[in-house]
Amino acid sequence: MTFTVRPLDPSPDFAGETSVSDCELVHGWVTHPKAAFWLMQNAKLQDVEREYMAIAAHEHHDAFIGLSDGIPVFLMERYDPAHVELQGLYDAEPGDVGMHFLVAPTDTPVHGFTLEVITSVMETLFADPATRRVVVEPDVRNRAVHALNDAVGFEIAARVEKPEKDAYLSFCTREQFLNSRGAAARGVTR
Template identity: 35%
Template sequence: MTTSTEDFAVRQTIYAEELPGWGSLRIVPLIPSEDIELVHQWVSQPRARFWGMTEKSREEVQGIYEFLDSLDTHHAFLVILDGEPLALFQTYEPLHDPVGEAYPAREEDIGMHLLLAPATRPIPHFTPRLATSLIKYMFSVPGKDRIIVEPDARNAKALRRLEATCFELGPIIQLEEKEAQFGFLTRAGFEQIQAEQSTR
């Protein structure tokens, strides 16, 4: 089954924000059985090699996301802008993930993964503005005050995005499937950045 714009319009909204000059941004739950064609198309492209699914079949990808959907600690979402899906966004509880064994994880931590869809049109300052909205959502989750990211250490583009979004880079650590670069952003640090930007 292929999801249509109309399907996204009626899907439960986890977070919404009106972005001047962009339109209406929404975060909605990923439904594996309905969204698999879209997601498999994204993750199987060479540009998504660091996502780790380029060789996986449609059925394998759907199985992975159905497993995630069964967990209370891991969540997958689509980011929608005016009806158009623009990104695959995942959050997780580091204390309930292998990542939590690689650093002193806390209940207040929330981890994230982000895969941008292939661009269909130019959107000025897309990545930093999208990241700001996702960060706002994660800090709206009760009890969370620090965001954890661990992209592949070879993914230079992702590392540049982190630094542009004011994440503090931590150690490089070895996970089962990759050598990862830790990055951290605290609620206090994000609020300070927002305050500084508002006075410019």
Template identity: 35%
Template sequence: MTHLDAYRATDDLSGVPAPPVPTPDGWWLRAVDPDGPDVDLLHRWMQAPHVAAFWHQAWPRERWERELRDQLAGAHSRPCLVGRGDPVLYVEIYRAARDVVASVYPARPHDVGLHVAIGELAMTGRGLVRELLPALCEALFDADPLCTRVVLEPDVRNRRAIASFTAGGFAPVGEVLLPDKVALLMVRGR
């Protein structure tokens, strides 16, 4: 039995709030503003080949604006920009039990999932994700005392991301089949 087999989530998530948007030590992190230049920045990043290859969301700007508004209006996900000066990363913080990933592992109600992208190709390979993840996980655990796990599910072909996530403290659990990819489920516990 793995550490993921020990718990089965309840179907009732009505009392579980939207995921927190904490501030990790050494970084700023904020929800995307769908009424400002954030939409243009995110739209441009999602068109970049190194992001589009794994996110599959090189959508028109208008669709991104709708997507961001929908995420912010619900309790499933929080789209965020992250940086130290200018924004350098896009992070979606989501409740895993409300996501498709819950179909491939026993998600606990307060588990948090992350989707992470470095928007500018020139900023990749600099250790940003490896540095951010430990601070972000600690901030998530502090913000939600009932959260005991943070999960990632990168495409198995994205070796660079998997290496960064491993260096950032996440342990691979196994490959899982999601609707749009074969993913490596990765977990960091409290």
């Protein structure tokens, strides 16, 4: 499966490939029950617009819509963890890139789809030669994302307390990601 990404356009009048704005689309995703760990369950459309306008204006944070055959299927955020999310919670290194991703809810789930999405997100991040490792901070209770992170090479480094959650600070180097892909191609589970 091949995915493409494009910048999320937070303006209310942008409809992109769909008849709804990016924020209307994302609002439906982040408020869906399966997105509980996104922490926006009760967000109104205006809250989502405000959040993504702030991200668009931030010099250290970007948001993207992931597409499959031109259809929006996931949300990806890239950030500099020295300035966003993890500022002061760990010693950031040059080449660290923070990441969040969310797969759109569906009534017809496809086995392995979310693993393909996170793999594509990692490929996108490592396409930049300046990226040395990807940093994530998922909620400690989010077992599904821990399994996905493990499958693409992340290792948990520490448990950190953030204002909104207890999280597992995790890292994945380019080498760890490439090794995980090699193991997957050989049918080896990590």
